[in-house]
Amino acid sequence: MSEETTNSGCSEQACSSCASAGFCPSKKADLKEPSNAYSSIKKVIGVISGKGGVGKSLVTASLARMMKEKGYEVGILDADITGPSIPKMYGVHELAEGSEAGIFPCVAKDGTKLMSINLLLDDETSPVIWRGPVISGVVKQFWTDVIWNDLDYLFVDMPPGTGDVPLTVFQSLPVDGVVIVTSPQDLVQMIVKKAYNMASMMNIPVLGIVENYSYVKCPDCGKEIKVFGESHIDEIAAELNIPVLGKMPIDPAIAEAVEAEKIYATENPYLKDVEL
Numbered sequence: 001m002s003e004e005t006t007n008s009g010c011s012e013q014a015c016s017s018c019a020s021a022g023f024c025p026s027k028k029a030d031l032k033e034p035s036n037a038y039s040s041i042k043k044v045i046g047v048i049s050g051k052g053g054v055g056k057s058l059v060t061a062s063l064a065r066m067m068k069e070k071g072y073e074v075g076i077l078d079a080d081i082t083g084p085s086i087p088k089m090y091g092v093h094e095l096a097e098g099s100e101a102g103i104f105p106c107v108a109k110d111g112t113k114l115m116s117i118n119l120l121l122d123d124e125t126s127p128v129i130w131r132g133p134v135i136s137g138v139v140k141q142f143w144t145d146v147i148w149n150d151l152d153y154l155f156v157d158m159p160p161g162t163g164d165v166p167l168t169v170f171q172s173l174p175v176d177g178v179v180i181v182t183s184p185q186d187l188v189q190m191i192v193k194k195a196y197n198m199a200s201m202m203n204i205p206v207l208g209i210v211e212n213y214s215y216v217k218c219p220d221c222g223k224e225i226k227v228f229g230e231s232h233i234d235e236i237a238a239e240l241n242i243p244v245l246g247k248m249p250i251d252p253a254i255a256e257a258v259e260a261e262k263i264y265a266t267e268n269p270y271l272k273d274v275e276l
Helices: 012-016 054-068 132-144 166-172 188-201 233-240 250-257
Strands: 040-048 075-080 097-099 102-104 111-114 151-158 177-182 206-211 242-249
Touching: 040 054, 040 166, 040 188, 054 075, 054 151, 054 177, 054 250, 075 132, 102 132, 132 166, 166 188, 177 188, 188 233, 206 233, 233 242
Parallel strands: 040 151, 040 177, 075 111, 075 151, 177 206, 206 242
Antiparallel strands: 097 102
């Protein structure tokens, strides 16, 4: 045969057009992109969810705040290109600046470094109507072209699902582990397993699960009301052999801080014991 083959017997031509080429176990090529020459990042933590609307960005910001409170240097790479929310949560609206060396992240009031597509748009309400390959390219540039300087933790807030962007992040960035965010609905078991299985296929450690919207506490009697039904997260975590990092209720104080764009001044007591 004239065609070169992989260890699995697939031809190189076939592999290049295969939908599973990015995580085929027979392909050992390192697709990691180099970070910016002026960046030194100790740990990259991805925050993922199998579906939208579970508060993934809130959990990302809360984890970043927690590590910042512990004295670490922290950054957030907002990889949710079509639905960015991180800058607004921190009250950051100015445009990022750059030089020949790269792009400088914006800095929130608590010192957290941020990079998001909204920090590059003249109008932050303008929709980003791009196809997958363009979006994936921008995510890569947030790693290769942004001058993060010295960071202990870089949190990557990913869009929901198991599509282009999570695949790009897992392939291109040296992700040390991921946190899965979910909610209590019955549908959750399947959704969590999708996210878990994708991370496993990409050989990325799953650090644990955070459940959001676990309950709301009655302001009069203190009773916990399970708005979305009984939680099944403990059983799922036991089945997958991963820890539950926290259960977050619907907390008006945190919601108000987000609306006031002051997440940088808020502590999330429901995640205070998380170790990353």
